[in-house]
Amino acid sequence: MEYEDEPIPGLPGRLPPGEHIIWQGTPDWLGVARGVFHARLVAIWFVVVAGFAFVAGGTGLTGALVTMAVAALGLAVLAILARAQAKSTIYTLTNKRVVLRFGVALPKCVNVPLALVGRADVKPAGNGIVDVSLTPLVRFPLAYLQMWPHVRPWKFGSPQPMLRSVPQAFLPLLSDALAKADPAKAAVAASDRGEVAAMVGAAA
Template identity: 45%
Template sequence: MTEHDYEPIPGLPGLLPKDERILWQGAPDWRVLARTAFHTRLVKGYFALLGAWALAAAIARGLHGLGDLSGVALTAMFGILAIGLLNLLAWGAAKTTLYTLTNRRIVLRIGVAFSKCINLPLSRVGTLGLATYADGSGDVPIALTGDRKLGYLALWPHARPWHVSTPQPMLRAVPDAAEVAALLGRTCLAANPHGQLVPPAPVAQAETGFTGAIAA
């Protein structure tokens, strides 16, 4: 049994008011989260380079060096350990995360060690973004209006990368990201009738750029 078993509604801090209803719920794909937030591919490449360097050094020492490949073995061991730990963290982050969209707000239930719910009223949504990966998963950053700011570290990894001074909450590594972004856009437009929908331009992957979806 976990603390989430005590939630009156999964992903929400309390019961919904009578005029509020859930439109969508989803969570990150932990494998995509591992690649994009915990950068497992980059870490694999780093340890592969270290291993190649250790092997080249052994070859340079000749037959005696080839007989002692402890450096290569240690590099491989630490690499496997690091990748395993990062994958475990990504799995834990995805397992404890639930994104919820209602007709009045977006709720992020996040946190592995300490769970918290972040309520984002639709009236505070300034712009939405969309960027996708080849498998259709992707990220949806949410720029907020108003003076109140959220802490980047409190949001991470559910925060748009590199936006530290003005943190943006982000629905990260969600499957069928384009459909999710479209639903968020329509819901935000219903709550902000003066906004506008901007068709997104294609981008290569989620960390190369974002396109505006809603302008309040």
């Protein structure tokens, strides 16, 4: 594993002088189940199918019970996938960047410098958690599928890193850190020195 030996959990290397961790956490697995694997919609679909099987499918109670048994198995699989995805993910906010370490089979570590974040959009996910998507000032170097599911849905042409199912208490910390960054200055510097690739971290 690329990040099997982490000097600091969730980070590919030790922090340089002048950088410190502000917040670190993992996604809420129930939020991942709802937002990524759409467990609620799957459950509703199975209930509808079971209803049709009971009323009009010709199989009556037996068909409905079989459908619900399959539903329970399917939802259990989604729950396992959601827990694995959440457990393998660590989000880190420092005074310089946001770091996303994720991946069950093939771990990745992605750095998003705060000074290169143009805006942060928040989507409530229920139960005190939110999804936070970051819009870079420059084109993000990784493709949508490379970042999934930690990417804003449907933004295939211009991927936006997303922190999934984080607590609302994270928002003021991120807002304060972004306010202290200088996006315009950093964007010019990145363009001049070709530092866009610095958004993608490599193992130290």
